[in-house]
Amino acid sequence: MSNRSGLWLLRMLGGMPKPTKRADDEPPRIVTRDRVADYLLGRGYRFVIDDDGDLTGTWDGSRFWFLLLGEHQEIVQVRGRWHRTMPLEQRRAVTLALNDWNRDRIWPKAYVREEEGQLALYSEVSSDLEVGATDQQLAQLIACGLGTGVQMFSALDSVLPQDDAGDPDVPDN
Template sequence: MTSPEWLLRVLGGRPKPVKRPVRRDPPTPLTRERIADHLRARGYKFAVDDDGDLTGTWDGSRFWFLTLGDEAEILQVRGRWHRTLPVDQRAAVGLALNDWNRERIWPKAYVREEEGTLALYSEVSADLEAGVTDRQLAQLLACGLGTGVHMFTALDALLPAGDGAADEDIPDN
């Protein structure tokens, strides 16, 4: 044996192999229905948009719960900040989002020009080709929403007020 004598005494001889517990929540395929069930169980209000995607508002900002990929195996929680900014603020927005992306893992943040203004987005994505447990799904959805709302709150404090308005068609969660 290569283990020191004292270690064998403490362990009572050779250590026995550890049995791994049987999973009670096996991974199953990602579906929109599972996402919707989770959102309902949390008491969240959401709707299905024209593309069949689940969407709702949190703290005034719109979020989508998307299944992407050839087999709908990628979960993406995408948020759009409730404000827009003038295009001439692109440099300031770029610096703010670059700082965010450099200092944090989630969410990915980016800006897009839409109808002559700047729209800011958050994204958390996960490839769930091997399936996902209910617990993992809950954690990913909480991460996408929580970090997105946190980022938008931080941006409210950093960037000057724009002319954008909150979505009104779905009550805020």
């Protein structure tokens, strides 16, 4: 038996010290709107609290919301809405573009909704954090939602015809 393969037995019998806890091994904590806001502020991002109490801001011209959903607000969702809308006649092209995105990538989920006679395109990254999250886990989820959403909207700009431009009311980050 090699020295390395016997280490587990020594540890089990009390012959070796237990591994020490690292500083980055923080326990998960309940996710709150304040924790999400603290992350955004720490990154220097500008955002507002809308009439529904949700955190929202614009990144590269597109609106993003940071939502806490579920019975106990345990689901964290980063939802983006593309700064452009498309005419209803473009539904086929929009659907094909979003299907291509969803087929080739895990994040974000992409979908289209009809709003006020136009097509609105959305991105979503959601995670059930019922047991809480460390600061690092929460940061990774928010960064994933924002980063992949901005990336998707940028890709859409290059494949869908230019028809309409949005007018966001919060300055870009």
